[in-house]
Amino acid sequence: MAPTSGLPDAEATLAALAERMRCAVAIDAKLVGIYSGGAWLADRLAELLSGEHPVGYIDVSFYRDDYATKGLRAKVETTALPFDIGGARIVLVDDVLYTGRSVRAAINELFDYGRPESIELAVLIDRGGRELPIEATYVGARVAVARDLSVVLNRQPDARLELSVEPAGSAPRD
Amino acid sequence: MDIEIRNGRLIDPKHGVDRTASLFISAGKVVAIGDAPPRWQARRVIDASGLVVCPGLIDVSARLREPGFEYKATLESEMEAAVAGGVTSLACPPDTDPPLDEPGLVEMLKHRARSLNRAHVYPVGALTVGLKGDTITEMGELADAGCIAFSQADAPMSDTQVLWRAMQYAATFGYRVWLRPQDAHLSRGGVAHDGEVATRLGLAAVPPWAETIAIDTIVELARATGAQVHIARLSTHDGVVRVRDAKRSGLAVTCDVAANHVHLADTDIGWFNAQCHLVPPLRSGRDRDSLRAGLADGTIDVICSDHTPVDDDAKQLPFAESEPGATGLELLLPLTLKWAVEAKVGLPVALSRITADPARILGIDAGHLAIGAAADVCIFDPAAWWTVEPRSLRSQGKNTPFLGLEMAGKVRFTLVSGHVVHES
Amino acid sequence: MTNPQLNERGELTHLLTLEGLPEEVIRRILDTAVPFVSIAERDVKKVPLLRGKAVFNLFFESSTRTRTTFEIAAKRLSADVINLNIGVSSTSKGETLLDTIDNLVAMNADMFVVRHAQSGAPHLIAQHLSRTDRRHIHVINAGDGRHAHPTQGLLDLFTIRHYKKDFRGLTVAIVGDLLHSRVARSLIHGLTTLGTPEVRAIGPQTLLPAALESLGVRVFHDMASGVRGADVVVMLRLQSERMKGSLLPSAGEFFKHYGLTAEKLALAKPDAIVMHPGPMNRGVEIESAVADGEHSVILPQVTFGIAVRMAVMSILAGTS
Numbered sequence: 059m060a061p062t063s064g065l066p067d068a069e070a071t072l073a074a075l076a077e078r079m080r081c082a083v084a085i086d087a088k089l090v091g092i093y094s095g096g097a098w099l100a101d102r103l104a105e106l107l108s109g110e111h112p113v114g115y116i117d118v119s120f121y122r123d124d125y126a127t128k129g130l131r132a133k134v135e136t137t138a139l140p141f142d143i144g145g146a147r148i149v150l151v152d153d154v155l156y157t158g159r160s161v162r163a164a165i166n167e168l169f170d171y172g173r174p175e176s177i178e179l180a181v182l183i184d185r186g187g188r189e190l191p192i193e194a195t196y197v198g199a200r201v202a203v204a205r206d207l208s209v210v211l212n213r214q215p216d217a218r219l220e221l222s223v224e225p226a227g228s229a230p231r232d
Numbered sequence: 233m234d235i236e237i238r239n240g241r242l243i244d245p246k247h248g249v250d251r252t253a254s255l256f257i258s259a260g261k262v263v264a265i266g267d268a269p270p271r272w273q274a275r276r277v278i279d280a281s282g283l284v285v286c287p288g289l290i291d292v293s294a295r296l297r298e299p300g301f302e303y304k305a306t307l308e309s310e311m312e313a314a315v316a317g318g319v320t321s322l323a324c325p326p327d328t329d330p331p332l333d334e335p336g337l338v339e340m341l342k343h344r345a346r347s348l349n350r351a352h353v354y355p356v357g358a359l360t361v362g363l364k365g366d367t368i369t370e371m372g373e374l375a376d377a378g379c380i381a382f383s384q385a386d387a388p389m390s391d392t393q394v395l396w397r398a399m400q401y402a403a404t405f406g407y408r409v410w411l412r413p414q415d416a417h418l419s420r421g422g423v424a425h426d427g428e429v430a431t432r433l434g435l436a437a438v439p440p441w442a443e444t445i446a447i448d449t450i451v452e453l454a455r456a457t458g459a460q461v462h463i464a465r466l467s468t469h470d471g472v473v474r475v476r477d478a479k480r481s482g483l484a485v486t487c488d489v490a491a492n493h494v495h496l497a498d499t500d501i502g503w504f505n506a507q508c509h510l511v512p513p514l515r516s517g518r519d520r521d522s523l524r525a526g527l528a529d530g531t532i533d534v535i536c537s538d539h540t541p542v543d544d545d546a547k548q549l550p551f552a553e554s555e556p557g558a559t560g561l562e563l564l565l566p567l568t569l570k571w572a573v574e575a576k577v578g579l580p581v582a583l584s585r586i587t588a589d590p591a592r593i594l595g596i597d598a599g600h601l602a603i604g605a606a607a608d609v610c611i612f613d614p615a616a617w618w619t620v621e622p623r624s625l626r627s628q629g630k631n632t633p634f635l636g637l638e639m640a641g642k643v644r645f646t647l648v649s650g651h652v653v654h655e656s
Numbered sequence: 657m658t659n660p661q662l663n664e665r666g667e668l669t670h671l672l673t674l675e676g677l678p679e680e681v682i683r684r685i686l687d688t689a690v691p692f693v694s695i696a697e698r699d700v701k702k703v704p705l706l707r708g709k710a711v712f713n714l715f716f717e718s719s720t721r722t723r724t725t726f727e728i729a730a731k732r733l734s735a736d737v738i739n740l741n742i743g744v745s746s747t748s749k750g751e752t753l754l755d756t757i758d759n760l761v762a763m764n765a766d767m768f769v770v771r772h773a774q775s776g777a778p779h780l781i782a783q784h785l786s787r788t789d790r791r792h793i794h795v796i797n798a799g800d801g802r803h804a805h806p807t808q809g810l811l812d813l814f815t816i817r818h819y820k821k822d823f824r825g826l827t828v829a830i831v832g833d834l835l836h837s838r839v840a841r842s843l844i845h846g847l848t849t850l851g852t853p854e855v856r857a858i859g860p861q862t863l864l865p866a867a868l869e870s871l872g873v874r875v876f877h878d879m880a881s882g883v884r885g886a887d888v889v890v891m892l893r894l895q896s897e898r899m900k901g902s903l904l905p906s907a908g909e910f911f912k913h914y915g916l917t918a919e920k921l922a923l924a925k926p927d928a929i930v931m932h933p934g935p936m937n938r939g940v941e942i943e944s945a946v947a948d949g950e951h952s953v954i955l956p957q958v959t960f961g962i963a964v965r966m967a968v969m970s971i972l973a974g975t976s
Binding site: 117119120121125126127128129130132133134135136137138166167170171172 | 690691702970971974976
Binding site for chain 2: 660675752753754772774775776777779780783784800801802803804838841865866867868870871
C-alpha cells in the first residue's frame with residue numbers, strides 16, 4: 059500500500075493521538091521528542107495535552123547501532139533535557155515507529171542521564187516492521203508501507219505538519 | 233673490432249655535425265665518417281636508422297658509492313647504470329668513505345673502474361683533508377693518481393682563509409677547483425627553499441642568499457688567485473645572474489646545473505615527497521626558469537645528473553630526516569631531451585651540454601667524434617618512451633622524483649673505446 | 657594533486673592538516689562538536705560510538721596536555737586507548753617510524769593519534785597505510801614539527817565561532833613566534849577557508865616565516881598597529897625549546913615589544929577575546945591580568961578542545 063493518498067492526514071492523526079494521551083499520561087509526565095519529527099510533535103503535544111508537561115529533545119546519533127556501516131549522521135543536533143531524568147516519568151515522542159532501533163537508542167541515551175521512574179512511547183505513525191521487541195504506548199495511526207519506502211514527517215513554513223512517502227535511500231530505518 | 237654504425241642521425245656538437253651518416257670504428261677509435269674507409273669489412277653492423285648517434289655522454293657528477301657506501305650501491309651496479317644511460321665518462325665527487333684525499337684510494341678506485349670495462353671514471357679529489365676544510369690535500373700526488381679536479385663535494389667550508397689558500401695552491405699548478413656555492417652558516421639546518429612551500433609545509437629553509445653570497449666569495453677569490461674554478465649545482469635566479477656577470481667581465485669560470493633542477497621546483501615536493509629532498513634544494517618556478525634560460529644562452533655550461541643512489545629506507549622518513557639525493561645516470565639523457573623539446577633548443581645544443589661542454593670542464597679530449605677520437609658513442613632513440621620504475625633502472629638507487637612517469641629517450645647502444653658495453 | 661585526507665567519496669579519512677580541507681568538512685566538524693560540549697556537562701560523559709575500537713596515541717614528542725585531552729576524548733567515546741611515548745626519535749631505538757607503525761597495525765589499531773617533531777611524519781604514515789591494504793586505519797595529526805596542529809586549529813575556530821558567531825566580519829591577530837608555530841599555520845588555513853577577511857600576523861622579522869602574505873595574512877611588526885581594532889587576539893607560546901640561534905635576545909625584550917598587556921589589549925575592540933593555545937608563559941607573551949581577565953577565553957578553549965577531538969574521532973571512525 060504505497061501511494062501518498064493512502065497516508066492519513068498528519069494534523070488529524072496528531073489530534074487523535076493527543077486525544078488518546080490526554081486521559082492516560084501521568085500529570086507529571088515529561089515529553090522528550092526525538093529529533094526532528096519527534097521534537098516538533100513533542101512541542102505540539104505539550105500544547106494539546108492538559109496540564110504542564112515540560113519538553114526536552116533528544117538526538118540519538120551517538121547511540122545508533124548503524125554507525126559502523128553508515129558512519130556519523132551529517133547533522134547532529136544537541137540533546138537538550140531541561141529537567142532531571144532520575145525519577146521522572148518520561149514520554150518519548152517520535153514521528154514514525156518502524157524497526158524500533160531509534161527508540162532503543164533513545165532509551166539507552168536517556169539512561170545515561172539518569173534512572174527514570176518509567177518510559178512510555180508516543181508515536182504519530184506505527185508502520186510495523188519491528189526488528190526489536192518495542193511497542194508504542196500511544197499510537198496516532200497504523201499504516202502499512204512497502205519496505206522500499208520511507209514515511210517522512212515534514213513541517214511546513216506555517217508550522218503545519220504533513221506526512222509523505224519517499225524512496226528509502228540512506229535515510230535510517232527507524 | 234671493426235664496427236659500422238649505419239645511417240644514424242650523427243650529431244657531433246663540437247664539430248657542428250648534424251646529418252645522416254654512418255660512423256666507422258676500428259681498434260677503439262673513429263676511423264671514418266660518412267663513407268667507409270678503403271678495404272672496410274665490418275665485424276658488426278649496427279643499424280642506426282631512426283636513431284641518433286652522438287658522442288658518449290659525459291656526466292660531471294655521479295656518486296658511485298665506493299669506497300664506503302657499498303650498502304647503497306656498488307661500482308658494478310652504478311657502472312651498469314651509467315652505460316645504460318649512455319654515459320661513457322663520468323666524474324665522481326670525493327665524498328666517499330673515506331673521502332678521496334689519499335692517492336692510494338684514488339688509484340684503487342680507478343683500478344676497480346677500469347677492470348669493469350664500462351665507462352671511464354675521473355675521480356675528483358678532496359680539496360682538504362677529510363673534507364674538513366682545515367688542511368689542503370696533497371694535490372700533486374692526487375693529480376698523479378688520476379684526479380682531474382679538487383672539490384669539497386657538499387661538505388661545508390666556512391673558513392674562507394683556507395679556501396683562499398687552497399685556491400692559490402691549486403692555481404699555482406693549474407689544478408681545477410670545483411666548488412658548491414653554499415654558505416655553510418646560512419644553509420645550516422635548511423632542507424627546502426625559503427619560500428611559500430617551506431612556510432606552508434613547516435620545513436626549515438635555505439635562503440637564496442646562501443648561494444649568492446657563496447658565489448660572490450668564490451668569484452672574488454677566483455679573480456684574486458687565477459684558479460680555474462667550476463661552480464657546481466646552481467639553483468637560484470640571482471646565482472645565474474652573478475655567473476653571467478662574472479663571465480662577461482672576462483673571468484674564466486664555468487658552472488653546471490643538476491638535471492632535476494632544470495625541470496622541478498619546490499612545489500613538486502607536494503605533500504612532503506622525500507624524492508624531492510635534494511641538495512641544493514629545489515627552488516621556485518622563477519629560479520627554475522632562469523636556470524633554463526642560463527642553459528640556453530650558455531651561461532650554464534653543463535647539465536649533470538648529480539647521481540646519488542639512496543636506499544629506500546633512507547627515503548621512507550619524514551622529509552627533513554630523509555637522505556637527500558636522487559638517482560640520475562639513466563635520466564640524464566631523457567631529462568636533457570625533455571628540456572630541449574620544451575625550450576625549443578635544438579638537439580645539437582642540448583647534446584653539447586652533456587658531451588662537448590663537460591669534456592671541456594674535465595679537461596679531457598672526449599665528448600666528440602672526430603676522426604681519431606676514442607670511440608665512445610651513444611646511440612639512442614629520441615622517440616622511444618619508457619616508464620621510470622624500479623625495474624627499468626639498473627642503478628641500485630631507485631630514488632627519483634620521476635618515479636612512475638614516462639620519459640622519452642631510450643639508449644639502444646653504448647660503446648666505450650669501440651666496445652659495445654650496453655645494448656637494449 | 658589528490659587530497660590525502662579524503663577518500664574516493666570525498667569523506668574525511670585522516671586529519672593531517674587544515675590546509676586544503678573543504679569548507680563543508682571544517683564546518684561539519686565544528687557543528688558536530690556542539691553536542692559533545694553538552695555531553696561533557698552531564699554525569700555520564702561517555703557515548704558508545706567508538707566502543708571496541710583501539711586508539712593508539714603515538715607521541716614521538718612528549719606532551720602531557722595534548723595526549724591527555726586526546727585520551728579523554730577517546731575514552732568518552734568508549735574507545736580503548738593505548739598510550740605510547742616513544743619520546744625521542746624512534747631511530748634511537750633502531751626501529752624506523754614505519755616499522756613502528758607496522759607493528760602497531762599488527763596489534764589491531766583502528767586509529768593513530770600522532771605527534772612528531774618532524775613536519776610531514778603523519779603524512780608519511782597515512783601514505784604508508786593507504787599503500788598497503790589498511791585504509792580503515794585513520795590518522796590524526798596531533799602536531800608535526802612546525803607544519804600543522806589541525807585539532808588545535810579546529811578548537812580555536814570553534815572558540816571563535818562560539819563567541820563571535822560569524823567569521824566573515826572578523827579581524828583576527830596572531831602574535832608571536834609564527835616561524836616555529838604549527839598552531840599558527842593551522843589556524844591561518846582554517847580562518848581563510850571560513851572566509852575571515854583580515855588575518856594578521858604580528859612579530860619581529862626573525863620570528864615570521866617567508867612569504868606569509870601568500871597564505872592570506874597581513875604582516876605587522878608593530879604590535880599596537882596590529883592589534884588595533886582586532887576582534888580576536890591569539891597569543892602564541894614563545895617556544896624557547898624550538899629556537900636555535902639568534903632569533904631573540906631575551907624573553908624580556910619580547911614582552912616589551914609583543915607581550916599582551918591591558919594597555920595593548922585596549923587598542924583592540926572593546927569586546928575582543930584573547931586566546932592562547934597553552935601552556936602560557938606569564939609575563940612573556942601575556943601578563944597575568946589579561947590571562948585571567950574578562951576578555952580571556954583560554955580556559956573554555958580547553959573544554960572545547962575535548963569536544964572538538966571527540967567530533968573528529970567520531971567522524972573519522974565512521975568513515976569506512
